[in-house]
Amino acid sequence: SQTIHQWPATLVQPVGSPLSLECTVEGTSNPNLYWYRQAAGRGLQLLFYSVGIGQISSEVPQNLSASRPQDRQFILSSKKLLLSDSGFYLCAWSIGTGGSNQPQHFGDGTRLSIL
Amino acid sequence: AQSVTQPDIHITVSEGASLELRCNYSYGATPYLFWYVQSPGQGLQLLLKYFSGDTLVQGIKGFEAEFKRSQSSFNLRKPSVHWSDAAEYFCAVGASGTYKYIFGTGTRLKVLA
Numbered sequence: 608s609q610t611i612h613q614w615p616a617t618l619v620q621p622v623g624s625p626l627s628l629e630c631t632v633e634g635t636s637n638p639n640l641y642w643y644r645q646a647a648g649r650g651l652q653l654l655f656y657s658v659g660i661g662q663i664s665s666e667v668p669q670n671l672s673a674s675r676p677q678d679r680q681f682i683l684s685s686k687k688l689l690l691s692d693s694g695f696y697l698c699a700w701s702i703g704t705g706g707s708n709q710p711q712h713f714g715d716g717t718r719l720s721i722l
Numbered sequence: 723a724q725s726v727t728q729p730d731i732h733i734t735v736s737e738g739a740s741l742e743l744r745c746n747y748s749y750g751a752t753p754y755l756f757w758y759v760q761s762p763g764q765g766l767q768l769l770l771k772y773f774s775g776d777t778l779v780q781g782i783k784g785f786e787a788e789f790k791r792s793q794s795s796f797n798l799r800k801p802s803v804h805w806s807d808a809a810e811y812f813c814a815v816g817a818s819g820t821y822k823y824i825f826g827t828g829t830r831l832k833v834l835a
Contacts, residue, residue, distance in 0.1 A: 613765075639821050650812065650827040651766075658821055666822075697765055707816025707823055708754040708773055713765035 609634035613698045613714030621722050626671075626685040628717050630698030633679065637703035640681040641711065642673055645695040657681060658703065693721045724749050726815050728826035735803050736834045743798040743829050745813030754816035755796045756823070757787055761809045769811075772796065783807070808833045 613630045620626060632638050642654040653666045655673035663673050670689060674682045681698060695718055699711040725748045735741055747753055754773055758766040770781025777789040787798045796813060813826040 651825040653822060656821055664821075699766075701821075707818065707820055709816075710756055710768045710771050711766075711814075711823060712768065713758075715765045716763070718763070 609700075609712065611698065611700055611712060611714045613717060615717060616715065617718045617720075619720045619722060620688050622690055623687050626683070626688050626692070626719070628683040628696055628698075628719075630681040630683075630714055631679055632700045635679070635700070635702070637678060638700040639703050640675060641699040641701075642681065642683050643697040643699065645697060645716075651697065655683070688721050690721050693719055695719070724753075724815060724817055724824050726813055726824050726826040728811075728813055728829050730829045731827070732830050732832065734832040734834060737805050738802050741798075741800045741803045741807070741831070743811050743813075743831070745796045745798065745826060746794050747796065747813075747815045748794065749815055749817075751818050752791075754818065755787075755789060756814040756816070757781065757785070757796075757798050758812045758814065759783075759809050760812065760828075766812060769798070803831075803833055805833045805835060807831060 610633045639658050641656045643651040645651050656664050657675045671685050695716050697716045698714040701711045702709045727746045756771045757769040760766045769785050770779050772779045772789050779787050785800050789796050810828045810830045812828045814823045816823050
């Protein structure tokens with residue numbers, strides 16, 4: 608069966624520090640991968656998605672970036688965090704051979720607090 | 723533009739009562755529709771999905787949803803709510819021809835003992 612791992616679960620960082628959140632999927636090949644940010648009362652905001660190694664689509668211009676160095680690894684990064692980057696970050700995957708007719712499967716999220 | 727609306731931000735029901743959570747979508751073609759549940763501090767879990775065919779869809783945990791094209795709705799129902807159902811519920815639509823999904827802003831369910 609497929610599983611998705613996301614870490615760390617909680618992170619407290621000072622303003623201006625770098626960020627690296629990692630997500631890995633097991634049990635499937637060539638998944639579509641997604642990063643979302645969730646703010647209270649505002650639902651899920653799609654940040655990045657990837658349909659293959661090295662392919663990244665950005666949905667929201669900001670100081671975050673994403674990379675996919677391996678088939679089942681998706682990394683969210685920042686060089687300098689802002690206060691507004693605080694939030695709950697979710698990684699998700701869906702079957703690579705399907706489009707949006709396939710459901711997404713989510714990790715447990717990372718709670719990021721910027722001080 | 724495609725959109726998903728969940729009109730109720732909060733809903734409170736008594737344990738054992740029936741539940742209906744509303745979801746309306748705006749989409750030109752037949753949409754791909756999903757309901758997810760999120761417990762505090764956790765990720766989203768898929769409850770059910772609709773692509774085509776029977777408009778009444780059964781999901782996990784005793785939930786069901788009905789697709790009504792004429793009303794552009796995909797409401798989630800449960801005949802008898804349990805205290806463990808307290809969570810936030812998200813409706814989502816898959817944008818055809820893309821790899822993207824559009825989520826509603828969620829409905830937070832509180833269950834009274």
